[in-house]
């Protein structure tokens with residue numbers, strides 16, 4: 001069992017001590033665990049978020065997590081990574097950071113669209129569902145072309161989590177052109193599509209939803225990761241069994257884990 005996307009107290013929105021996560025993960029039988037704390041340089045371009053969102057202390061984070069990786073190397077495979085919040089203006093900062101702090105796995109995420117986190121209501125003000133979702137998907141598409149190295153595209157459909165619509169599902173058929181462009185680019189670039197189980201409130205088991213995962217497979221996509229996006233240890237491997245079944249039913253045979261940016265196949 002592998003989990004490629006988790007958070008610790010180095011993320012602004014988590015209080016989880018990694019020293020408690022690791023024994024918990026070992027007890028649960030996890031074989032591989034990636035810590036991917038938020039690096040939110042995108043938030044530096046919104047005055048309010050500058051005040052309210054704590055930036056990661058990279059020195060302390062990499063020191064502690066790499067020490068833990070070493071300390072537990074015979075008991076649990078630990079990867080140290082980052083989740084970088086995409087914004088064009090922030091790319092030079094990420095280039096510097098990723099040079100200075102080598103990761104095993106780098107997750108490329110879109111949280112902010114038009115300088116607003118699309119997890120917040122204000123993002124949806126004065127937008128139709130179609131406008132909001134199209135802008136979000138365009139941001140994902142643009143994020144695929146950043147100049148720094150990344151391995152995984154996170155949680156496509158994040159915009160749905162707090163969307164204020166009666167029918168808020170992001171259906172493949174309604175956005176098929178842009179979704180196909182995204183999936184084809186992921187495949188061409190040799191990146192992995194993350195299957196994220198932090199999907200509460202979306203009406204789907206996974207982000208992206210199974211229709212989109214199915215389309216990825218149809219287009220020839222093989223690289224997928226599982227990410228619980230756990231902000232507390234109890235959420236590690238959330239829905240892992242159900243998602244494994246789903247992936248098998250879609251004819252996937254392997255999940256992938258990353259060490260020093262190399263994808264390693266693990267049988268589902």
Ligand SMILES: [Zn+2]
Nearest residue numbers: 083109154155
């Ligand atoms: Zn995220």
Ligand SMILES: [Zn+2]
Nearest residue numbers: 005007083229
């Ligand atoms: Zn995350």
